[in-house]
Structures are given as C-alpha cells and as structure tokens.
Amino acid sequence: MTSALNLAVEQAHARLSTITSRHDNPAFGTAFGPEGIVLLHMIATRHPEIAAFSLDTLLLPQATQDLWTELESLLQIPVRRVTPEPEALVRLERAQGRYGMYDSVESRRACCDIRKVQPLEWALAGHDAWITGVRRSHSAERAETAFEEFDQQRKLAKYNPLADWDDALVNAYLAQHALPVNRLHAKGYASIGCEPCTRALKPGEHPRAGRWWWEIAVSKECGLHGR
C-alpha cells in the first residue's frame, strides 16, 4: 500500500499544481468527509493559494461542526463558512416547516436548494475553478467522474483530484498523517450530511444509503453535483 499511496499522493499533488497553474483563484469546497480531509491537508501543506469553503446549512450535526473547528486549528487553514440567506429560510419554513424535507422529493429539494445550492453559487462567485472531493466509488451517479470536468450549469471548470481514489487509499492517507475524522463514522455513519437527512447504516447497506433514507429509488444527490 505504501508505494501505491505514495504514487497516488504525488499524482494528486500534481493535479492540484495543474489547477493552480491554470487558474488564478480556485476554490475547494468540502463537507469534511474523509476525502475532503485528505484534500484539505494537501492544500494546507503544499497548495495554500487554494481557498477552502464549506456550506453550513445550519442543520449540520454537532460532530461535523466540531470537526470543522478542529481541522482549522490543526491544519492552520481557514475554511470559509457559507450560510443560507435568512429571508429565504424564513420563507421555506413558512411554506413547509423545518422538517418538510420528509414530505416529498420536491420539498426535500426545495430545502437543499435554499440551504446548499444557492449558497454554493455565492461560495463560488469570484472563483475561476471549483475543486471537489467527489470520488467514483461514492455512488453509481458518480461512477464516471473524471479529474477534469466543466460544470455547464455554473459555466465553471470543475476538478475532482481524488476521483480515482478508493477507500483504502483515503484511509491510508488519513492514518499516515494521523488526521481526525467525523466521530459519527464510529457510530455507523458513512456519508454524512445534514442531521435530519443522515442516519447510520444498517449491515450490508451501500455507503450512500444513510442519506435521505426515506426516499426510494431516487438519486442520492442534493443538486451540488447534479441530480
């Protein structure tokens, strides 16, 4: 694993260097998943010109908030906090309540639009490239993810430097650098998003099964990376 990890790490750094050579102001968005922590560490140590941000939906688990604070302190890297528009939240909660996401796919998407998709636009404003931690192994919808893409909707270059990394590489990197992860993983959570929309996995379930678990046979995407 060591040589495979070393090779993958140098390739990922080369990809990040390619991005910074092409773009004046790239931004890395993370929700502090394991691969996001890998990239945050790489950026903090060798690519400090890349700005980092995270979307605070105001419904994140306390464990995610704690990890955010811990990583900023440990890595000495600021992660810009982008929050939803207050007036839009008031309108949303008047229309469907705070927990309207359980009522229908449409109401869940309305919540994701206001808490995530709109704030993403603000987070990316003024940046000329978007870097993500999306990996092919996350889900069927992400199986074709390439290192380099173009986000047609946002008219923006999009890069996924760890697209081809598997869980073993991610975990080996985290262990090598003794990096912290979300404490909810130890309680059976895999992919972790907002508190009302994330649960621990049952034995044998796909890692994304804990997201929007009450929805059957619809895409497990919130609109940030397609639907």
Ligand code: SF4
């Ligand atoms: S994941 Fe759930 S709580 Fe978070 S924005 Fe989407 S619907 Fe709302």
